[in-house]
Amino acid sequence: MGELLIVRELSVGYRSSDGYSRVLRRVSFSLSEGEVLGVVGESGSGKTTLALAVARLLPPYARVEGGSIVFNGVDLLSLSEREVDELRGTGIFMVFQDPFMSLNPLMKVGSQLVEAIRVRCRRQKTAFRREDAEREAVEHLRRVRITDPEDVAKRFPHQLSGGQNQRVMIAMALAERPRLIIADEPTTALDVTTQAQVLSLFREIVDQEGMAMIFITHDLAVASSISHRIAVLYAGYIEEIGPAKSVLQDPKHPYTVSLIKSVPAKSKDEGKLEVYSERNPKDGWSGEFCAYAPRCAYVHNACVRGVPVLIQLEDRLVRCVNYGERYE
Amino acid sequence: MFGRAVRFLVSRPASLLGLIIVCVFYGWSLVEGLLQFAGILLGDRALGWVLLPYDPFKTNFSKALLPPSPRHLMGTDDLGRDIFSRVLYAAPVDAAISVIVVLGGLFVGNLVGLPAGYFGRGVDEVNMRLTDLFLAFPALILALVIEATLGRQVVYAIIALIVVWWPSYARLSRAEALKVKPRKYVDAALLSGLSDFQIIRKHFIRASLNTLVSYATIDLGNVVLVYSILSFLGLGAQPPAPEWGTMVASGLEYFPQWWWYSIFPGLVITVVVVGSALLGDGLRDLLAGER
C-alpha cells in the first residue's frame, strides 16, 4: 500500500569458471515514493548486484534463485523482456559508477539526451519534435548546473570532465522522469570536491521531483547525508536497516559499528575494508552461521549455531544474536 | 608437453582436421622430396615417381585430356600426363618453399623487430619506418617486381617472398618485445650484468616465439597460396617440371570444357591453406590457454 518498491527474499548467484557463488541472500526491503534508501557495503557485499537485479540488468551468467521485486504492484521477475523494456528509463533509471564509460563516445552529449527524451515521448504517446527536444535537452543541462549548456550539448563525452558527464546522466534522468532512480556509487569515481557537488545535486533533484532513490555506496557518511533510511549489506545479507540518522548515531550491528569507526575518511580509500569473499577459505565461513562472525569483535559461541534472522529493535531491524538468539 | 599439445589439438574437430591435412602434406612432401633428391643424387630420376600412380613426365597423346576417373583421379592434361601424379610430384617444392620463406621471414623479422621493441627510441623509429616502407607495397606486386628484376627462378621467388613476408613478423616481434620489456625478470637480468644480446636471446625470443608460432603456421599456407600465384604468372619452376600454379595457367586455354586441368591443383592448394589455418588457430588457442 503506497509502497513503490517491495523487494522480498531476493537471492541471486553468479556462475563462473570456478563454480557458483551466492551473492545476495534473501534480501528484503521496501521503498516508498520520494524516499531515499542508502545501501552501504564493501566490495563483494552484493550491493551492485542488488542494483542490477532491481533494474533487471543482470548479466547472463547471473541467476535469480528466488524472491520477488514488486515495482508499482508488478513483480519484475515475472515480466518478459519486452514488458520490462516498457519500464526502462521512465519507470526505473540507473546511474552507473563510471560516467565516461556510460556514455557513447561517438555521440554528442546533447544527442544522447535527445534520445532519452524520445523514449519519454514514445512512452507518454506525445509527439516528438527534434528542435523542441534539443531545446529541452539544453534546459536539463542547465538544471544540473552545467555552465554554458548549449556549448556542452555539442560536445563529446571525452571532452567533458567526470563530474560533467555524471551531471549529464542526471540530466538524462530528469528528461525521462523515472519514479525510481538506482544510483550505483555515482560519486566514487569523482574527485572529492566534485563528489560533494554531485551529491548535493542528487539530493536536490530527488527532493524536487519526488523520485524514490536507491543510493549505493561504500561510504556510510555519504549514505547518511542523502538517505532517509540506510541498509547495511554484508556478504549478501542485510545486517541492519533503519532510519539514516539513528543508524549513523547509534549503530547496533557490530559491522555497522566498525564502519562508523573508520568513517572519518579523509580519502575515499580509507573507509574501505578488506574484500570479503565466500570463495576465500581463509575467512573460515561455510555459510551455516553468521557471515560476519570471522571478523566480529563481539563474536561468541551463539554466533556459530546458525544464521541469525533480522530482529526488530527500536526503530530498525538487526541481524545479530547479541540482540536475540533466533536463527533461520 | 608435446603430447599434451597433440591431445589438445586432436580434441577439437577443427584443429584435428588442420593437423591431419598439415601432416599429410608435409609428411608426403618429406618422403617424396627425399625420393626425388635421392633420385637426382643417384642419377635415377625414376625414384621420384616410385610412389606415384604414373610417371608425371611421360607424355601420351592418345590419353590427352581425359576426365577424372578411377584410373586417373584428377584426369589427364593436354599431353596425356596424369594430373594427380603431377600434383603429388609437385608437392615437395611448395612444402619446402613455405618452410624456407616462413623461417626466413621470422629470422629477418625478429632481427628488425626485437631490437626495435627492446631498445626503443631511435632504433625503434628507424626499424619501424623501414618496416612501414616495405608494407606500403601490395605484397604480390612487390614480389613480382623483385623476381622480374633478379630472374625467374625458384631461388629468386624465395628471396622475393621473404622480402615480402618479413615486415609483418617485424611488427609482431616488436609488439611481443614491448610486452616482455616491463616484466620483472628483465630488470633482474639487466642488473645481473647480462649484455643486451644475451637478454634478448634468453627471454625475448622465447616469449615472442609463442605468439609467432601460431602465426607462422597459418603463414605456411599463405606462402603456398602466394607462391602458387607467382607460378601461375610464370615466375615459378619452369615446364616441364610440374608446379601447381603453372598447371592452372596451362589449363586455362582448355577451360571450361576440360575443366579438371585447372581446377584440381587449385582445390589442392585450398585444402592446404585451410589446413594450415585451422592448425594455426588451434595452436593459438592452445598457447593462449597456457598463459
Next chain:
Amino acid sequence: MGFVSYAIRRAVSSVIIIIGAVVLTFILTHVVAPHPASIWAGPHASKAVVEAITYEYHLNQPVLVQLYYYLIDTFSFNFGVSPFFKQPVSSLIATYFPRTIELVVVAMILTVLIGVYTGAFAAAHQERAGDYSVRALYLISWSMPPYLVALLLQFALAYHLKLLPPSQLANPALSVPKRVTGFPTLDALIDGDYAFFYSSLRHLVLPAFTLAFISFGIVTRIMRSSMLEAMSAEYVRTAIMKGVGRRRAIYVHAFKNSLIPVVTVIALTFSYLIAGSVVVEEVFSYEGMGYLITQALFNYDYPTLVGSTIVITLSVILINFASDLVYGAIDPRVRVGE
C-alpha cells in the same frame, strides 16, 4: 581544430612514405638489378638499343645522379617507353589503370557490405550455428586462390548458366565511348551510350564478385570482434537502461562504434584487391592494370612493370591516407594527440 592538425600530421607521414617507396623502387630496379640496361631495354634489344637505353636512363652514372633523374622522372610520371607495346608507359597506365579502379571500387563496395553484415550477423549469433557457418565460410573463401574462385564463378555463371559474360571489359562489338574521364563505364554514362554502359556493368559483375569473395573475410573478422566488444560495452548497457530497446542498442549504438576498426581495414582490403586483380583480370581477360602487368611479365616488359608498380603503390598509400582521414573524422578520440 584537432582534426586539421591530425590531417596535417598524417599528410606529412604519407609524403615521407611515398618518397621512401619511390627510393626503394629505385634501389631495387637500378642498384640491385644485375644488368639494369638489358632489363630496361627488353629481351629483343640489340646492342645499340641497350647502349641507347643506358644513356637515356643514365645507367652508367653514379648512383646519386641516377637517383636524381629517377625522382624527377617519377614525379612527372615519366616511366620510360615500353619495349613491347612501343608506347610511353604512362599512356599505357592512363588507359588501363582507370578500368581497374572501376573494378576495385565495385569490389570494395561489395566486400564491405558482405563483410559488415556477415560480421554483425556472426556477432549477434555468437558461438551458435550462425557464427560457426560464417567463420567456416570466410575461412574457405580466404583460402581459395583467386584463380580458382574466378574459374568456378566463370564456369557456373557464365558458361553453365549463361547469365553473365565470361570475359573482357564489355561487348567487343560495341563501339567504345568518348574518353572523358578515362573510366569506361562512367564515360559511357556521360556519353549517353547506354548499350555500352549496360554491357560494361555486366562485365564487371564476375570479376568484382570474385575479388569480393576472396577478400570479405578480413572485414567480417574485424567487424565481428569489434561488434562483440561493442555489445558488451557499458554505453550499450546505458542505452538499454534508458529504454531505447535491445534492437536499437545493438544495431545503432554497438554497430556504429564497431564500424571504426572496419575503416582501418578498408585500406588493407584495397591493397589486397589490387593484388588480386592481377590474377582475376587475367582469368577474365579484363583489360585493366592487372592485365597490363601480366602482359608485361609475359613479354619481359620491365619499364611497364616498374611504372605500374609505382602507380599502384602510390594509390595504396593515398588510400591509406584517405582512410586515416575518415577514421579521424568518425572517431573524435583519435584526433587528440598521437
